[in-house]
Amino acid sequence: MESNTRILAQEIxxxxxxxxxxxxxxxxxxxxxxxxxYASATARALLGEFPDRMSVKCSGNIIKNVKGVIVxxxxxxxxxxxxxxxxxxxxxxxxxxxxxxxxxxxDKEKTRALLEKDFCEVKLIDNxxxxxIIVEMFKGDEHALVEIxxxxxxxxxxxxxxxxxYRDFSCSENIKTEKPAGIYLKMSLKDIFAFCRYADLSExxxxxxxxxxxxxxxxxxGLTHPYGDQVGATLMRHFGKDDVKIxxxxxxxxxxxxxxxxxxxxxxxxxGSGNQGITVCMPILMYAKHLNVSDDLKYRxxxxxxxxxxxxKRDMGKLSAFCGAVSAASGCGAGxxxxxxxxxxxxxxxxxxxxxxxxxxxxxxxxxxxxxKIASAVDAAILAHHMSMDGNVFGSGEGxxxxxxxxxxxxxxxxxxxxxxxxxxxxxxxxxxx
Numbered sequence: 001m002e003s004n005t006r007i008l009a010q011e012i013x014x015x016x017x018x019x020x021x022x023x024x025x026x027x028x029x030x031x032x033x034x035x036x037x038y039a040s041a042t043a044r045a046l047l048g049e050f051p052d053r054m055s056v057k058c059s060g061n062i063i064k065n066v067k068g069v070i071v072x073x074x075x076x077x078x079x080x081x082x083x084x085x086x087x088x089x090x091x092x093x094x095x096x097x098x099x100x101x102x103x104x105x106x107d108k109e110k111t112r113a114l115l116e117k118d119f120c121e122v123k124l125i126d127n128x129x130x131x132x133i134i135v136e137m138f139k140g141d142e143h144a145l146v147e148i149x150x151x152x153x154x155x156x157x158x159x160x161x162x163x164x165x166y167r168d169f170s171c172s173e174n175i176k177t178e179k180p181a182g183i184y185l186k187m188s189l190k191d192i193f194a195f196c197r198y199a200d201l202s203e204x205x206x207x208x209x210x211x212x213x214x215x216x217x218x219x220x221x222g223l224t225h226p227y228g229d230q231v232g233a234t235l236m237r238h239f240g241k242d243d244v245k246i247x248x249x250x251x252x253x254x255x256x257x258x259x260x261x262x263x264x265x266x267x268x269x270x271x272g273s274g275n276q277g278i279t280v281c282m283p284i285l286m287y288a289k290h291l292n293v294s295d296d297l298k299y300r301x302x303x304x305x306x307x308x309x310x311x312x313k314r315d316m317g318k319l320s321a322f323c324g325a326v327s328a329a330s331g332c333g334a335g336x337x338x339x340x341x342x343x344x345x346x347x348x349x350x351x352x353x354x355x356x357x358x359x360x361x362x363x364x365x366x367x368x369x370x371x372x373k374i375a376s377a378v379d380a381a382i383l384a385h386h387m388s389m390d391g392n393v394f395g396s397g398e399g400x401x402x403x404x405x406x407x408x409x410x411x412x413x414x415x416x417x418x419x420x421x422x423x424x425x426x427x428x429x430x431x432x433x434x
Contacts (some may be wrong), residue, residue, distance in 0.1 A: 096153045143162065188317065322415070358376065
């Protein structure tokens with residue numbers, strides 16, 4: 001690996017430090033039900049008293065990602081209504097993505113009682129951004145409204161009794177798709193590679209170490225306890241627990257096993273997703289241990305894994321029919337090549353090979369089977385790494401692959417954002433019929 005003594009442009013340094021700090025945050029439970037609970041807790045605080053009734057309007061992708069996953073701290077409940085009611089009953093809006101961390105048994109009992117009544121109405125709204133939640137609460141003549149749009153904690157509107165309390169006018173109602181802005185527009189693979197090789201990481205080490213700590217803890221929890229369908233434990237039991245390739249897949253999958261099945265341990269997310277945060281992290285930690293590399297190299301590889309995943313998702317949006325395990329696995333594959341001494345060209349080849357292989361995996365909601373998709377995507381990334389290190393990279397014209405890695409990533413984003421839109425609709429229709 002090259003020395004990290006080269007002077008890095010200050011703008012590049014600042015840009016990626018800010019991105020990592022804003023993206024790598026702690027979240028308790030799957031982020032879609034948590035976002036609903038956060039909106040609900042915020043509306044409850046705005047109303048000033050507990051409502052007589054409430055309404056939750058969601059985009060299809062929110063409903064898709066809440067339907068099959070256990071709401072954390074709920075005692076095993078799934079769906080929009082439990083997330084919304086629990087947030088209203090006992091949520092702390094000041095904690096954002098850890099909004100449900102203080103839930104008590106009394107809160108759970110009250111939530112279950114309200115689920116039996118005509119208290120909460122849920123509506124699907126079409127032709128809106130993929131990440132949209134509107135919570136309304138009513139108490140006599142009092143009324144409060146909170147809207148989240150485009151990011152899980154991005155409150156763009158608050159209203160009390162018909163009067164606007166807060167409004168982010170940059171998020172116009174006629175904007176149907178999430179567009180990258182600000183620091184994200186400045187991203188490029190060339191600069192990401194330069195940052196991860198030469199940056200002073202002192203400002204981001206706390207968030208990288210936090211990701212290592214918390215995501216490692218939930219992965220171990222999922223590996224040693226019977227969560228979900230035990231994808232991680234199955235890999236270790238049947239495919240060779242001493243093989244780093246299996247460890248990388250198993251630890252990433254095990255974290256998802258636990259997270260999708262109600263484990264209340266927090267994780268550090270990536271691109272708004274706990275599963276993606278686990279996937280970009282655990283394979284890097286397994287390879288760093290296997291290769292016995294320095295802490296500095298380990299954290300540089302972890303920064304690279306995170307940033308590549310964020311970059312691939314940048315033009316696609318947080319939610320779509322494109323499975324985020326693929327972008328996260330592309331990131332961890334890049335990090336594995338980096339930590340193994342690969343050049344920038346070889347890292348780009350790993351990303352290309354991963355996307356050429358598994359970019360077609362669809363997102364059909366958050367649920368226990370996400371762990372298997374993570375295992376498959378990480379397997380593809382490890383294969384992609386070894387191919388690239390051997391000089392074998394899929395060529396331009398092979399499907400979505402272009403001779404430029406930037407164009408390959410742009411093609412992937414176009415497929416996920418535009419090409420899979422009808423697929424996304426049909427997936428939701430199928431799920432609503434089940």
